[in-house]
Amino acid sequence: MEPVFMLGKFTKVIDYFSDMGVPPQTVEPLSTQFKLLSLNPSDILLAQGSQQDYGFFIMSGILRACHYGENGLERCKEFYFKDELCFLYSSWLQGLPARYQIEAITAVEVIRIPLNLLALPSFSQAKVTLLQQQLIFKEQKEALLLLHTPEQRYQHLLQYWPHWLAKLNNIQIASYIGISPVSLSRLKARIKS
Incomplete structure (x- = not known):
């Protein structure tokens, strides 16, 4: 049995799955398979080309x-923040080696x-919910990158994801919205004036 303090750490994950329709009494016994990890910046959770067996629920930090x-x-494909479940959906669904590396960019x-666990019948609603969320997010990101100018992309981050701008550096932001860091600096200066 997990020590009480560990079960307390896993409460957020239990609540996360509960919000997706998996009862806490289903998740709690399976929490013995969970593992708390502390990482430093640049630590790798999943190496590019490796088989993906785990997802990572973020308690603190950025992946x-x-x-x-x-x-x-x-x-850079994506950034993941506190209270998000991070894994590569395509690799998971197809059982293929990861095309991306999952790594810490801060202490995590x-x-x-x-x-x-997502293959268990008791987790089927969570699996469907995760896939719906991922599809919506993917469509939104495609629209952001394909239908908007770099300035509009940056304005989108300002409006909808200001925590990204507060926690990521210019190189990371520029990479995500598909421009150079120099172009981003010019864009930010133009917006300020």
Whole structure:
């Protein structure tokens, strides 16, 4: 049995799944499979090219999914913040090696959750909810990148995700909205004046 203090740490995960329709009494016994991890900036949770077996519920800090090309080019797919469940949906659904690396960009505390739980019949509603959320988010990101100018993309972050701007540096923000850090600096200066 998990010590009481650990079960207390896992309460947020139990509540997270409960909000998706999985009763706490279903999740609590499975919490023995959860593991609390503390990471430093640049620590890797999932290496690019590895098989993905776990998702990571973020208690504190920021994670990112990033692809590293052979020429050293870095492409940031996504950032993940507190109270989010981080994993690569496509790799998980297809059972393929990860095309992205999941890594800490700040000091992070996460709860590692086996993704095989989502295959259990008792987690089917959570699986559907997660897939719906991911589809909506993916469509929104595609629209942001394809239908808007760089200035509109930045304005979108200002309006809807100001916590991103407060916690990420210019290089990270520029990479996400598809412009260079120099272009971002110019854009920010233009918006201020």
